[in-house]
Amino acid sequence: MTASGGRPDGKMEExxxxxxxxxxxxxxxxxxxxxxxxxxxxxxxxxIVAPILIGVAVGRWLDWALKTGIFFTAPLIMLGAAAGLWTAWRWMHRQ
Incomplete structure (x- = not known):
């Protein structure tokens, strides 16, 4: 109620x-x-992790087959991380 005893207070109703x-x-x-x-x-x-692991596996296999050290492994890890983060970003925005 208001101080004058009239209508109930509008703030309380809200x-x-x-x-x-x-x-x-x-x-x-x-x-x-x-x-x-x-x-x-x-x-x-x-x-996030699965594309990185796929990049490691494919990169190691290419490096083994072509005898190139870590020439393919390092960039494929980076590509896997980028793909994983992009996938996670899209999934979060759909939720």
């Missing part, structure tokens, strides 16, 4: 309306569980 809206939103779209978050972290980790 606060109650916002609280009800928050509760409704949480019911409709709940926060992901802890296990779900861990799963997402695992997917992101593998999305």
């Amino acid at each position: 606060a109650a309306r916002l609280a009800a809206k928050r509760v409704r939103r949480l019911r409709e779209d709940p926060e992901p569980s802890f296990a779900s978050r861990l799963g997402q972290i695992g997917v992101l980790g593998w999305a």
Whole structure:
């Protein structure tokens, strides 16, 4: 109520309306569980690591076959890292 005893305070009504809206939103779209978050972290980790490992494997094989030291391994690691980070970036923005 206002100080004069008239209508209920508009600020209180607005606060109650916002609280009800928050509760409704949480019911409709709940926060992901802890296990779900861990799963997402695992997917992101593998999305970055897998292309790097593929780059290492292909680079080592090319270096072995062509007897070139680490001529192919180093750039393929960098390309794998770039591909993995780009893939992870795209996946995060789709979530």
